[in-house]
Amino acid sequence: xxxxxxxxxxxxxxxxxxxxxxxxxxxxxxxxxxxxxxxxxxxxxxxxxxxxxxxxxxxxxxxxxxxxxxxxxxxxxxxxxxxxxxxxxxxxxxxxxxxxxxxxxxxxxxxxxxxxxxxxxxxxxxxxxxxxxxxxxxxxxxxxxxxxxxxxxxxxxxxxxxxxxxxxxxxxxxxxxxxxxxxxxxxxxxxxxxxxxxxxxxxxxxxxxxxxxxxxxxxxxxxxxxxxxxxxxxxxxxxxxxxxxxxxxxxxxxxxxxxxxxxxxxxxxxxxxxxxxxxxxxxxxxxxxxxxxxxxxxxxxxxxxxxxxxxxxxxxxxxxxxxxxxxxxxxxxxxxxxxxxxxxxxxxxxxxxxxxxxxxxxxxxxxxxxxxxxxxxxxxxxxxxxxxxxxxxxxxxxxxxxxxxxxxxxxxxxxxxxxxxxxxxxxxxxxxxxxxxxxxxxxxxxxxxxxxxxxxxxxxxxxxxxxxxxxxxxxxxxxxxxxxxxxxxxxxxxxxxxxxxxxxxxxxxxxxxxxxxxxxxxxxxxxxxxxxxxxxxxxxxxxxxxxxxxxxxxxxxxxxxxxxxxxxxxxxxxxxxxxxxxxxxxxxxxxxxxxx
Numbered sequence: 001x002x003x004x005x006x007x008x009x010x011x012x013x014x015x016x017x018x019x020x021x022x023x024x025x026x027x028x029x030x031x032x033x034x035x036x037x038x039x040x041x042x043x044x045x046x047x048x049x050x051x052x053x054x055x056x057x058x059x060x061x062x063x064x065x066x067x068x069x070x071x072x073x074x075x076x077x078x079x080x081x082x083x084x085x086x087x088x089x090x091x092x093x094x095x096x097x098x099x100x101x102x103x104x105x106x107x108x109x110x111x112x113x114x115x116x117x118x119x120x121x122x123x124x125x126x127x128x129x130x131x132x133x134x135x136x137x138x139x140x141x142x143x144x145x146x147x148x149x150x151x152x153x154x155x156x157x158x159x160x161x162x163x164x165x166x167x168x169x170x171x172x173x174x175x176x177x178x179x180x181x182x183x184x185x186x187x188x189x190x191x192x193x194x195x196x197x198x199x200x201x202x203x204x205x206x207x208x209x210x211x212x213x214x215x216x217x218x219x220x221x222x223x224x225x226x227x228x229x230x231x232x233x234x235x236x237x238x239x240x241x242x243x244x245x246x247x248x249x250x251x252x253x254x255x256x257x258x259x260x261x262x263x264x265x266x267x268x269x270x271x272x273x274x275x276x277x278x279x280x281x282x283x284x285x286x287x288x289x290x291x292x293x294x295x296x297x298x299x300x301x302x303x304x305x306x307x308x309x310x311x312x313x314x315x316x317x318x319x320x321x322x323x324x325x326x327x328x329x330x331x332x333x334x335x336x337x338x339x340x341x342x343x344x345x346x347x348x349x350x351x352x353x354x355x356x357x358x359x360x361x362x363x364x365x366x367x368x369x370x371x372x373x374x375x376x377x378x379x380x381x382x383x384x385x386x387x388x389x390x391x392x393x394x395x396x397x398x399x400x401x402x403x404x405x406x407x408x409x410x411x412x413x414x415x416x417x418x419x420x421x422x423x424x425x426x427x428x429x430x431x432x433x434x435x436x437x438x439x440x441x442x443x444x445x446x447x448x449x450x451x452x453x454x455x456x457x458x459x460x461x462x463x464x465x466x467x468x469x470x471x472x473x474x475x476x477x478x479x480x481x482x483x484x485x486x487x488x489x490x491x492x493x494x495x496x497x498x499x500x501x502x503x504x505x506x507x508x509x510x511x512x513x514x515x516x517x518x519x520x521x522x523x524x525x526x527x528x529x530x531x532x533x534x535x536x537x538x539x540x541x542x543x544x545x546x547x548x549x550x551x552x553x554x555x556x557x558x559x560x561x562x563x564x565x566x567x568x569x570x571x572x573x574x575x576x577x578x579x580x581x582x583x584x585x586x587x588x589x590x591x592x593x594x595x596x
Contacts, residue, residue, distance in 0.1 A: 004095075014107035016048075020094065023048040023059060026102065035109065037081035053077045053085065062092075075110065087114040135232035141167065141217075143186075143224050154230050157213065159206035173202045189219035189226060199233060212237035260343070264315045264359040268292040271358075280341060280365055282334030299333035301340075303370075314347035318359045324348050329366070342367045384571065469504045470495045470531070473511050477529060480515050486524055486544075488515070492531040494538070506568045507531075507540060507590070510576075513561050514542040514588055522546025522586065538574075540590040548580040 008015055008027070014035050017027035028036075028043045036043055036051065049056040054076070076088050091106040137153025146167040155163050158173065171179065178200040185196050195218045203210050217228030260280040263272035269292045278285055291298075293313035300308040310316060314325040325347045333340045343363040349356045427438055467475075470492050477490045499507075511529060518527055524546030531540050562578070569576040574592035 008104075014088075014109070016105045016107065017095075018048050018103040018105055020101045020103050023056070032107070035080070035086075035107075036078075051078045051080075053079060075114070078107075087111045136229060138229045139227065141226040143226065150230075157211075157230060157232055158202070159204040159209075169205075173205060175201050175203065185217075186219075186226060189217065190221075194218070195228075199237065201237070210234075259362050259364045261363075262288070262361050264292070264319070264347075264361060266319060266356050266358060268294065268316060268319060268359075277363075280343065280363065281332060282337050282341070299335075301331040301333075303329050303331070314345045315359050315361050318347035318349040318361075319356050322349055322351060322356050329370075330363075341365055342370045384573070390567065390571075468495070469497060469499055469507060472504065472508050473529065473531060476508065476512060476515070480519065484519050486519065486527055488527045488529060490529045490531075494531050494533050497533065497538075499538075503572055503592075506572050507538075509568065510540065510565050510590060511542065513565055517561060518542070518544050518546065518586075522548075524585065536593065538592040540588075542588045543585065545585040548582045548584055548586050550582060551578055551580050 008017070009029050011029055012031055014032045015029045016025055016032055018024070019026055025044055025046050025048060028040060033040050033043055038046070049059050052059055054062075076090055077085050078088050079085055087110050089108045089110050091108075093104050095102050095104045135153075135157060137151040137155070137157055139151065139154050140149045141147075142149070148165050148167060148170055150158065150160065150163045150165070152163070154160075158165075158170070174182070181198065181200065185198055189196050195216060197214070197216045199212060199214045201210055201212050211232055212234040214231045214233040215228055217226050219226050258276060260277035261272075261274045262270045262277050265271050269290050270288055271290075273285060273288050278288055281288065293310040293316050298310075300313075302308055308330055314328045314330075317323075317325045325345075328345045328347075330343050330345055331340050332343060342365070344366045345361060345363040347359050347361045349359045351357065423438060473492070474490060477488050480486070481488055515527070515529075518524055522544050524544035527542070527544040529540075529542050531538075533539070566576050569590055569592070572592060574590055577589045578586070579589070580586040
């Protein structure tokens with residue numbers, strides 16, 4: 001048994017030891033473990049039905065047939081651990097060990113063989129269908145007897161009555177301009193003994209139909225014959241002639257166009273251009289022909305100044321993807337003019353039979369437009385800086401005014417309150433009846449002092465540096481709730497967001513202005529304030545159910561508060577929109593992108 005174990009374990013063939021009575025796998029060699037991709041323990045815990053896709057009953061019938069003899073089953077299908085199915089051939093023979101009967105299965109993986117057989121059958125079927133459906137045939141031309149022998153396909157192609165015809169008949173069908181060419185082909189075949197390929201037109205005698213044929217032939221010196229295949233290529237020859245005519249028209253058309261045009265072949269090389277193209281690119285036609293996006297002498301950059309890789313060139317992408325690539329900006333350096341021209345490029349692939357045949361690339365000069373765009377961007381940036389500066393000036397003036405009012409008017413108001421309280425105390429002691437008259441005045445002055453403090457904090461919120469934006473707005477809304485009967489709901493997901501002071505000040509002042517207008521003009525009963533951040537954009541929404549207003553008839557020049565809100569938001573890179581419907585309320589939306 002030790003010899004058997006050595007034979008079994010170390011064999012390079014795939015081997016399984018299977019219990020004949022129940023189909024359990026009791027042992028497997030190393031090669032089997034590698035083939036089935038289970039570990040040894042797992043593989044030996046399986047039943048043969050776990051890996052054989054036949055039914056368990058059919059498998060047991062096969063095992064029962066092994067009691068006394070070996071069997072070769074041509075093919076089985078076994079499932080591997082990764083769920084792939086492999087075709088196998090099995091040589092099975094019964095063995096015994098200590099009275100127990102086993103089936104020794106030697107397995108050969110024939111998946112590739114089966115796949116090859118299937119592929120071969122498919123190829124034979126396709127070839128047979130092609131011979132039946134395709135317009136081609138084969139022939140032999142005996143140079144001694146000057147007779148042609150055609151296959152059935154050749155007979156049909158030439159419109160012959162017989163497969164055996166004299167060379168004079170074939171020559172009569174051939175257009176005369178090809179006679180000299182055919183004589184040269186046969187002479188070269190006899191001389192070089194290499195295959196030859198030629199295309200020409202014939203006029204069939206049976207119906208006077210003009211057709212194009214393609215002949216591939218070779219000379220046999222031993223038999224003194226020319227043999228080969230003949231194929232009907234009428235449609236292709238007509239298409240080629242039409243294409244030549246079309247190309248001439250196309251060349252004439254693009255030569256008159258005012259945009260640059262180059263045509264890239266499927267290998268990305270330029271094979272056609274117009275005069276505007278060489279004018280814009282600053283090179284000669286000879287320099288342009290044959291160039292591709294991968295030519296090293298191109299110096300092309302993106303708008304940001306980075307290198308423009310050839311693989312990202314519009315022509316390259318159009319060839320690879322088979323899709324139109326539109327409006328790509330490219331900066332092309334012109335060495336002769338020693339400048340860089342900016343082009344807007346579009347590449348349009350021409351698809352034939354599912355493949356890119358060529359790509360037409362159009363481009364025009366946007367250098368002046370780009371300079372103007374850059375100037376506009378510069379002016380916008382300067383405007384934004386100016387707006388920010390004005391915002392800072394407003395804040396400084398507002399702070400100065402707030403401090404001045406606080407130091408002068410505020411202190412005097414507090415002094416009046418103090419004097420009235422002293423007067424009230426004296427009157428209560430000496431003139432109790434007059435004390436009751438002064439009480440409402442004292443209370444009103446107290447309210448004035450309190451309101452003055454609230455207004456001062458709104459104008460000059462000194463806590464901006466210390467508090468988070470969420471807490472600032474929550475405190476502001478709390479104040480409005482106490483002072484008005486309007487129900488104001490506040491929600492936010494920006495509790496712990498760290499923002500610059502100028503951002504917090506602008507957003508805080510915007511909410512304050514919105515709520516101030518809401519209280520003063522809207523007659524609303526309910527309002528909603530939302531502050532949230534989604535995908536890096538900070539958004540603010542203030543909505544009420546008040547009387548609304550007519551936005552189209554609004555004169556912004558007279559709306560100082562709205563103008564100030566818009567300018568403040570723009571100063572930090574944001575946008576603000578106003579939406580309002582009469583008797584249905586107003587929505588104010590602010591969006592500040594992450595780039596700000």
